[in-house]
Each structure stands twice: as structure tokens, then as C-alpha cells.
Amino acid sequence: MRSAARTPGSGHRPDTEVVFDPASYTEGVPFDALARLRRAAPVVWVAEIPVLGWPEGPGFWLVLRHADVVSVLARPKLFSSALGGTQIRDPATPQALAYVRRMMLNMDPPEHARLRRLLSRSFTPRAVAKLEDRIRGHAAAICDRVIVGPSGINDFAKDVAADLPLLTLADVLGVPEQDRWLLFDWSNRVIGYQDPDYAASAEFDPAQGTPMAAEALAVRPAPDDQGRMPDPRTREGMPDLYAYAHLLAQEKRRRPGDDVMSILLAQADDDGGHVSVAEFENMFWLFAVAGNETLRNGLPGACIALIEHPQAQAELRADPALMPLAIEEMLRWWTPVMTFRRTATADCEIGGQPIRAGDKVVVSFTSANRDPDVFEDPDRLDLRRHPNPHLVFGYGPHFCLGAHLARTQMSALFSEVLARTSALAYQGPPSYLRSNFQRGVKRLPVTWTA
Numbered sequence: 001m002r003s004a005a006r007t008p009g010s011g012h013r014p015d016t017e018v019v020f021d022p023a024s025y026t027e028g029v030p031f032d033a034l035a036r037l038r039r040a041a042p043v044v045w046v047a048e049i050p051v052l053g054w055p056e057g058p059g060f061w062l063v064l065r066h067a068d069v070v071s072v073l074a075r076p077k078l079f080s081s082a083l084g085g086t087q088i089r090d091p092a093t094p095q096a097l098a099y100v101r102r103m104m105l106n107m108d109p110p111e112h113a114r115l116r117r118l119l120s121r122s123f124t125p126r127a128v129a130k131l132e133d134r135i136r137g138h139a140a141a142i143c144d145r146v147i148v149g150p151s152g153i154n155d156f157a158k159d160v161a162a163d164l165p166l167l168t169l170a171d172v173l174g175v176p177e178q179d180r181w182l183l184f185d186w187s188n189r190v191i192g193y194q195d196p197d198y199a200a201s202a203e204f205d206p207a208q209g210t211p212m213a214a215e216a217l218a219v220r221p222a223p224d225d226q227g228r229m230p231d232p233r234t235r236e237g238m239p240d241l242y243a244y245a246h247l248l249a250q251e252k253r254r255r256p257g258d259d260v261m262s263i264l265l266a267q268a269d270d271d272g273g274h275v276s277v278a279e280f281e282n283m284f285w286l287f288a289v290a291g292n293e294t295l296r297n298g299l300p301g302a303c304i305a306l307i308e309h310p311q312a313q314a315e316l317r318a319d320p321a322l323m324p325l326a327i328e329e330m331l332r333w334w335t336p337v338m339t340f341r342r343t344a345t346a347d348c349e350i351g352g353q354p355i356r357a358g359d360k361v362v363v364s365f366t367s368a369n370r371d372p373d374v375f376e377d378p379d380r381l382d383l384r385r386h387p388n389p390h391l392v393f394g395y396g397p398h399f400c401l402g403a404h405l406a407r408t409q410m411s412a413l414f415s416e417v418l419a420r421t422s423a424l425a426y427q428g429p430p431s432y433l434r435s436n437f438q439r440g441v442k443r444l445p446v447t448w449t450a
């Protein structure tokens with residue numbers, strides 16, 4: 001079922017094409033196109049036209065309504081994460097597919113449950129309490145560094161938002177702090193296959209790193225003459241990350257710390273087995289990307305929400321107890337992760353639309369989080385919105401493992417920023433990431449007044 005709806009002023013391109021094309025998102029999310037599609041049908045067929053040098057793909061069903069997104073994600077047997085992975089773009093080769101399937105994100109039950117259980121148990125109440133404490137300390141230290149004097153101008157994305165997820169991840173993974181910008185470069189490379197600014201990211205300063213970092217950098221791939229790096233969704237594409245993860249696991253087994261990964265490596269599963277080196281390395285990859293990119297976009301996204309709604313900004317300043325509800329609403333309004341993909345394992349239907357076994361099914365969190373059947377006046381930012389059943393962190397067995405840490409980081413950072421300033425405003429226009437997966441902010445110039 002192809003949609004004939006078109007985006008005004010977009011050269012008569014079909015809405016489905018506008019929604020698919022990563023380039024659309026540099027101008028902002030095409031919310032009007034999504035709303036037209038959602039009104040017309042619960043599920044639409046999206047052609048995968050060739051973009052950014054990738055070949056044409058087979059196309060996919062885009063699931064637009066909240067109830068249908070929940071129903072897809074709640075049925076992993078019918079809508080598999082493993083069959084074709086969880087990204088819209090198919091892995092380039094069968095080997096590349098086999099590789100991503102070693103990551104928990106791309107596993108189905110019961111295989112998925114074993115790793116998930118081991119990992120969940122490693123976030124012990126003691127480890128989480130310590131992480132929360134450290135997060136509050138990091139947020140205060142970042143603001144001490146950036147918010148100095150009576151007023152100032154900063155790039156909120158780079159100067160304020162980028163470091164907190166890295167510092168937190170370094171604590172979770174037990175990575176020495178001086179190596180944390182390696183995590184930044186790795187996650188940029190993974191996300192950067194859609195945006196050339198990120199593809200060959202090299203923010204890490206080797207002079208500051210540990211000997212583990214030096215060993216990893218020795219095998220870092222170089223960009224080709226077009227500035228492209230090897231496919232980061234293959235093991236060969238990320239040899240430096242794997243070298244580092246390998247050394248880190250050795251170190252943690254030799255000298256366990258009180259970080260989550262040390263606890264994980266020391267654990268036995270129900271059959272007495274341990275997390276293998278390969279499992280650890282893949283978990284490290286997943287955390288380095290999932291725990292970084294998402295929040296580094298969510299934090300500026302929330303800042304944009306407050307800048308564009310001065311009334312809401314004033315309300316939150318006047319009533320800090322509103323913070324927990326406000327975080328949920330800013331997350332819903334921004335929705336940092338826009339889509340995830342599943343593959344149908346059998347003929348079925350979604351919202352009355354027949355789906356065939358083997359079809360790609362992509363859920364749109366961006367659309368579901370603005371579904372008027374669930375959210376009254378969905379385009380409005382309402383910091384007191386309650387209940388707020390958004391799907392920012394997914395739903396079902398793969399529900400985000402870092403949701404609590406993400407909320408804690410947002411709350412810690414905005415509590416500090418709002419307590420130290422009396423006004424936040426744009427200094428210039430934000431610059432958005434070219435991606436149909438992450439709603440990313442590359443630059444966010446803001447002025448603040450103490």
C-alpha cells in the first residue's frame with residue numbers, strides 16, 4: 001500500500017520518501033508528513049530508495065500508531081530482532097548479519113534472556129547508588145567548568161551535553177576517565193555512516209590516554225580518500241574498539257573493580273557458565289553506542305524544548321519538584337531514538353494490514369509518541385503531562401537497560417543548569433544530524449545568564 005500523501009514544498013516527493021531520507025532530518029523531523037501518514041493508515045509501505053551511496057533496499061512497513069508499536073515490540077516471536085537485525089538498513093553480507101546477532105540487542109528469547117538476566121543482576125542496588133552519586137558530581141563539575149561569570153555563550157551539545165554520558169559510561173564500564181573520548185569517537189563512527197561529519201571522528205587525544213588506549217589506536221582504521229571508514233557494523237570495521245574491550249576484560253578479570261562490568265565478568269549464569277570474552281566485547285560495543293549517542297542527543301533535545309517554550313522553562317525554574325515529570329515530557333517531545341526494526345517470522349497483520357513472513361517492520365517511536373489517540377494535544381510540550389506512556393525507551397523484552405541512568409543524568413544536569421542560570425536562549429540556530437535513526441544535535445549555540 002503506497003501512500004500518495006506528499007509534503008508541501010518538498011518538490012512533490014511522497015511523504016514516505018521524505019520520512020525515509022536521512023537528509024530530511026537536517027531540517028528537523030518531518031512531523032507533518034508523519035502525521036498525514038498516521039492519519040491515513042496505521043502502517044505504510046516505505047520504499048528504500050538509494051540514499052547516501054547505499055544501494056536500494058527491499059522496502060519496509062512503517063508502524064505509526066502507539067498501540068501497534070507496543071503490540072509489535074511485545075511479540076518477539078512474531079517480530080524478531082535476530083532475523084535481520086534491528087536497523088533499517090540490512091547488514092551488507094550474511095557474515096555481517098551473523099556478527100550483529102552476537103549482540104544482545106539483536107537476539108531473541110530465550111538466547112536474549114540469559115545475557116539480559118546476567119547484565120540486569122550486575123546493576124546491583126549498591127552499584128546503581130554509587131553511579132547516581134557520581135552522575136550528580138559529574139553534572140556539577142561540568143557546570144563549574146562551563147557556567148562561569150555573569151553570562152556566556154556555549155555550544156550546549158559539545159560543551160555541556162557530550163561529556164556527561166561519557167563520564168557515566170566510563171563509570172559503568174570501568175574505563176579509565178582519560179580514555180573516555182575513545183567511546184565518543186567509536187559511537188560517532190557507528191552513527192556517522194549517515195553523516196560525514198561523524199564518520200572519521202577523532203576527538204580523543206592519544207597523549208592523554210592509557211597504554212590500553214595506545215594499543216587500541218595502533219589498529220584504528222584510517223579513512224579512505226573519500227573520508228569513509230570501513231563499515232562499523234562489522235567486526236573488521238571496529239578493530240580498535242575490540243582491541244580495547246579485550247584488554248579491558250583481561251584487566252577486570254585480573255583486578256576486578258566495583259563497576260558493573262567487573263560484576264558482570266565475575267557472575268555465573270544459571271548453568272554455572274560465565275560471560276565469554278566474545279560476549280563481553282560485544283556488550284562493550286553495545287554500551288559504548290547505546291549509552292552515549294542517545295543521551296548526547298537527548299540532553300540538547302531537552303534544552304531545545306526549554307528554549308522554545310520559555311513559559312515551560314520559567315515553570316520548571318519556579319518548581320524544581322516538577323523535574324521528574326518534566327524529564328518524561330522533554331524525552332517524549334524530543335524522542336532521541338526515532339526507529340527500531342524487526343522482521344516478521346510468519347504471515348500476520350498489523351492494524352489490519354497483511355504482513356508477509358520475512359517483511360521488514362520498522363516501528364516509529366517519533367510517530368507513536370505524538371499519537372493523538374494516546375496523548376492529548378500531542379505536539380504541545382506540557383511539563384505536567386501525566387500519565388505519559390511514551391515509548392522513548394522501547395517496550396517489551398528489549399526495553400532500554402539504561403533508562404534509569406539516562407533519567408538520572410538528565411535530571412542531574414538540568415537541576416544544575418537551571419539552578420545556576422536565570423535564562424537560556426538560542427545564540428544561533430541548532431545544527432541537526434543527518435540520520436533517520438537518531439534525532440541528533442550536532443551544535444546548539446546558547447546564551448545563558450547567571
Ligand code: HEM
Pocket residue numbers: 073081086104105106116172286287290291292294295298335336337340341392393394395397398399400401402403405406
Ligand atoms: C535518552 C537516552 C536513551 C534512549 C532514548 C534509549 C533508547 C533505547 C531503546 C529504544 C532501546 C530498545 C531497542 C529495541 O527495542 O530493539 C534501548 C535498548 C538498550 N539500551 Fe538504551 N536508550 C538510552 C540510554 C541508554 C543508556 C544510558 C544505556 C547504558 C548505560 C543504554 C543501554 C541500552 C541497552 C544495553 C539496550 C539493549 C537492551 C536489550 O537488548 O535487551 N541506553 N535503548
